[in-house]
Amino acid sequence: xxxxxxxxxxxxxxxxxxxxxxxxxxxxxxxxxxxxxxxxxxxxxxxxxxxxxxxxxxxxxxxxxxxxxxxxxxxxxxxxxxxxxxxxxxxxxxxxxxxxxxxxxxxxxxxxxxxxxxxxxxxxxxxxxxxxxxxxxxxxxxxxxxxxxxxxxxxxxxxxxxxxxxxxxxxxxxxxxxxxxxxxxxxxxxxxxxxxxxxxxxxxxxxxxxxxxxxxxxxxxxxxxxx
Amino acid sequence: xxxxxxxxxxxxxxxxxxxxxxxxxxxxxxxxxxxxxxxxxxxxxxxxxxxxxxxxxxxxxxxxxxxxxxxxxxxxxxxxxxxxxxxxxxxxxxxxxxxxxxxxxxxxxxxxxxxxxxxxxxxxxxxxxxxxxxxxxxxxxxxxxxxxxxxxxxxxxxxxxxxxxxxxxxxxxxxxxxxxxxxxxxxxxxxxxxxxxxxxxxxxxxxxxxxxxxxxxxxxxxxxxxx
DNA sequence: AAATGATTCAATCAAATGATGGACAAACTA
DNA sequence: TAGTTTGTCCATCATTTGATTGAATCATTT
Numbered sequence: 033x034x035x036x037x038x039x040x041x042x043x044x045x046x047x048x049x050x051x052x053x054x055x056x057x058x059x060x061x062x063x064x065x066x067x068x069x070x071x072x073x074x075x076x077x078x079x080x081x082x083x084x085x086x087x088x089x090x091x092x093x094x095x096x097x098x099x100x101x102x103x104x105x106x107x108x109x110x111x112x113x114x115x116x117x118x119x120x121x122x123x124x125x126x127x128x129x130x131x132x133x134x135x136x137x138x139x140x141x142x143x144x145x146x147x148x149x150x151x152x153x154x155x156x157x158x159x160x161x162x163x164x165x166x167x168x169x170x171x172x173x174x175x176x177x178x179x180x181x182x183x184x185x186x187x188x189x190x191x192x193x194x195x196x197x198x199x200x201x202x203x204x205x206x207x208x209x210x211x212x213x214x215x216x217x218x219x220x221x222x223x224x225x226x227x228x229x230x231x232x233x234x235x236x237x238x239x240x241x242x243x244x245x246x247x248x249x250x251x252x253x254x255x256x257x258x259x
Numbered sequence: 260x261x262x263x264x265x266x267x268x269x270x271x272x273x274x275x276x277x278x279x280x281x282x283x284x285x286x287x288x289x290x291x292x293x294x295x296x297x298x299x300x301x302x303x304x305x306x307x308x309x310x311x312x313x314x315x316x317x318x319x320x321x322x323x324x325x326x327x328x329x330x331x332x333x334x335x336x337x338x339x340x341x342x343x344x345x346x347x348x349x350x351x352x353x354x355x356x357x358x359x360x361x362x363x364x365x366x367x368x369x370x371x372x373x374x375x376x377x378x379x380x381x382x383x384x385x386x387x388x389x390x391x392x393x394x395x396x397x398x399x400x401x402x403x404x405x406x407x408x409x410x411x412x413x414x415x416x417x418x419x420x421x422x423x424x425x426x427x428x429x430x431x432x433x434x435x436x437x438x439x440x441x442x443x444x445x446x447x448x449x450x451x452x453x454x455x456x457x458x459x460x461x462x463x464x465x466x467x468x469x470x471x472x473x474x475x476x477x478x479x480x481x482x483x484x485x486x
Numbered sequence: 487a488a489a490t491g492a493t494t495c496a497a498t499c500a501a502a503t504g505a506t507g508g509a510c511a512a513a514c515t516a
Numbered sequence: 517t518a519g520t521t522t523g524t525c526c527a528t529c530a531t532t533t534g535a536t537t538g539a540a541t542c543a544t545t546t
Contacts, residue, residue, distance in 0.1 A: 047493085061380045065292035068533060079495045084535065086493090144378060150435050151374055153288045165439050186440040190429075190454040193436055197428040198421060208377045209420055212392050213413040227417040234461040274523080295503060306525045311505065313523090493542070503532070514521070 048086045050076050055087075056097045060141030063148050064094055095160070101145055102163040108135055109167055113174060121176060122237045129199065129228045136203035137221050143203035150197075168192050175236070195232055202228070275313045277303050282314075283324045287368025290375050291321055322387070328372055329390040335362055336394055340401060348403060349464045356426065356455045363430035364448050370430035377424075395419050402463070422459055429455070 054075040058067045069090055073080045087093040112131050116124040136143040149160065168189060172178045177188035202209065202224040210220045281302040285294045296317055300307045314320040339358050343351040363370040376387065395416060399405045404415035429436065429451040437447045 063290055063292065063379065065290060066379075069535085070533075080534085081496085081536075082494055090534065147374070147378055151371060151431050152290065152293075153434070161435075168439070186442050186446070186450050187453065189440050190436075190450050191457065193429070193432075193439075194425060194454050194458045197432070198425060201424040201428065202417075202420075204378050205420075205424070207380070208388075209417075212395070212420075213416050215413050219413070223413050223417050226414065227421050230418065231421045231458065231462045234465055235458045238461055238465060296505085297503075307504085308506075308526085309524055317504070488546085490545075491543085493540105495538105495540080497537085497539105499534105499536080501533085501535105504530095506529080507527090509526085510524085512521105512523080514519105516517100516519080 047076070047078060047082065051078070051083055051086055051093070052097060052100060055093050056101065056145060057141045059094060059097055059148070060144040063152065064090075069093075097145070098149055098160045101142055102160050104142070105146075105167065106163065108132070109170070122233055124175065125195075125233050125236060126229060129225055129232070132199050133203065133221060133225050133228070136200065137206065137217075137224070140203055140206055143200050146200050147204045168196065171196070191236075198228055198232065274303070274305060274309065278305070278310055278313055278320070279324060279327060282320050283328065283372060284368045286321060286324055286375070287371040290379065291317075296320075324372070325376055325387045328369055329387050331369070332373075332394065333390065335359070336397070349460055351402065352422075352460050352463060353456060356452055356459070359426050360430065360448060360452050360455070363427065364433065364451070367430055367433055370427050373427050374431045395423065398423070418463075425455055425459065 051072065055067075055072050058072055058075060061067075069080050069083055072093075073083045076083070083093070087096060108131070112128050115131065116127045119127070149164075169178075169181055169184055172184045172188045172192045173181055175192065177191060178184040206217075206220060210217070213220065213223065215223065278299065282294075282299050285299055285302060288294075296307050296310055299320075300310045303310070310320070314323060335358070339355050342358065343354045346354070376391075396405075396408055396411050399411045399415045399419045400408055402419065404418060405411040433444075433447060437444070440447065440450065442450065
C-alpha cells in the first residue's frame with residue numbers, strides 16, 4: 033500500500049504533485065506562517081477546497097513538504113557517498129561541496145526550507161527531525177569523525193553541523209548575499225564553492241585536532257559541569 | 260531631537276521599551292508572520308491599541324526591532340575590535356568567537372532575528388541591510404582580507420559571511436541542535452566554541468590561499484562569463 | 487447506458503487579525 | 517484650578533484566513 037506521498041510521486045504532473053511543488057516553493061520563500069492556502073492554490077491554479085481535498089489541512093501539507101524534501105536530501109547524500117567512496121577526506125569534502133552546492137543553488141527554496149525547519153520554533157514533524165539527525169550521524173561516520181553510528185561524540189556532530197550549515201546558508205541566503213557581493217549568479221556559485229573549500233578543507237585535513245582527539249563515547253564527561 | 264528609538268532606550272522600563280523587547284523576543288521565535296500584535300501585547304500585559312499608539316503598525320514595530328538589534332550588534336563589534344586591536348589574526352578570531360558566542364547564546368532571539376532578516380523573503384528595511392553590509396565590510400578589513408573599505412573583493416566578503424553565519428547558526432539553532440548533541444546548555448556553549456575555532460582558525464591562519472591571492476578590485480572579471 | 491467513485495469548484499462559515507475611534511484617567515502646564 | 521497633553525483600555529470594524537459543505541463534473545467500471 034503506497035503512502036499518499038509515494039503515490040503522488042508516481043504521477044509527476046498530477047494536481048496533487050503540483051500542489052506539493054508549489055507549497056515547497058512558497059513555504060521556502062515565506063515560511064509556514066507567511067504562506068496562505070490561497071496563495072498555494074492560486075500558484076497551482078486551483079481552488080482552495082481542491083487543495084484541502086488532496087492534502088488535508090495546512091499543517092499536514094507542510095509536513096508532507098518536509099518529508100518529501102527529507103527524502104530528496106537523503107537521495108542526494110547517497111549519491112554523494114557513491115561518488116566519493118574510498119576517497120581521502122579532502123576529496124570527499126571537495127566533491128560533497130560541489131554536488132551539494134550545485135543542488136541547493138538550483139533549489140534555493142529547498143535550502144530555505146531546511147533552514148526554516150532547523151530554526152523556526154514551529155518545529156513539527158519529529159519524524160523529519162529524526163531523518164535529519166540520521167543524515168548528520170551518517171555524515172559523521174562517513175567523514176571518519178566517529179567509528180560507529182552509535183558512538184558519535186557531540187563534537188563530531190557539531191563539526192558535521194558546521195559543514196552542513198555553511199553549505200545551506202550560502203544557498204538559502206543568495207538573495208541577500210549576492211547583491212552584497214555584487215556578482216552574478218554564476219560567479220556566486222564559484223565564489224561560494226571556493227569559500228567553502230577554503231574554510232572547511234584545512235580544518236579537516238590538517239588534522240591538528242583530528243578524529244581521535246576526544247573519546248568516542250557518545251556521552252562526554254561535561255554532562256554535569258556546574259562550577 | 261532624539262529619535263523614537265533613542266528616546267525609548269533612555270527609559271529602559273517604559274512601556275514602549277518593554278513592547279520593543281517583547282517584540283524582539285517573539286519575532287525572533289516565530290518570525291514576522293508568526294507573531295500577532297495581540298501576542299506581543301499580551302506578553303507585555305497591555306492592550307493592542309496601546310501597542311499601536313507607541314509603535315504604529317506591525318511593520319513599523321518590526322523595523323524598529325531590527326534597527327535596535329542592528330545597533331546592538333554594532334556596539335558588540337566595536338567592543339570586540341577594541342579588545343583585539345593589534346593582535347594577530349588567530350587571536351582576533353579566537354576572541355571574536357568567544358565574545359560573539361557568549362553574546363548570542365545568551366540572546367538566542369537576536370540570533371534568530373538576524374537569520375530571519377538574512378533569509379526571509381520579507382526583507383524590508385533596506386536601512387538595516389545597509390548596516391549589516393557595513394559591518395561585514397568592516398570585518399573584512401579588520402581581518403586583513405581587504406586593504407580598504409572600498410576595495411573588498413567578493414571572495415573576502417564571502418569569507419566573512421562564512422564566519423558570520425557559522426557563529427549565528429549555532430546560536431540560533433540551539434533548540435534544534437542541542438537535543439541532537441544530547442548535551443546541556445553549558446556543554447553546548449563549549450562545544451560550539453571549540454567547533455568554530457576548529458573550523459575557522461586553520462583556514463585563516465595557515466594562509467595557503469591567504470589575503471593576496473585574488474585582486475583587490477571590487478569587480479572581478481567573472482562578471483560577464485557565459486560559456 | 488447506468489452506476490460508481492474520484493475530482494473540482496462556488497458559496498459560505500467561524501475564528502483570527504490588523505487597525506481605529508472614543509471614552510476615560512493621570513500627569514503636566516499655565 | 518482650568519486646560520492641555522499623554523497614555524491606556526474597551527468596543528468595534530473590515531479583512532484575511534483556514535476550513536467545510538454540497539452541487540456539479542469527469543473518469544472508470546459494469
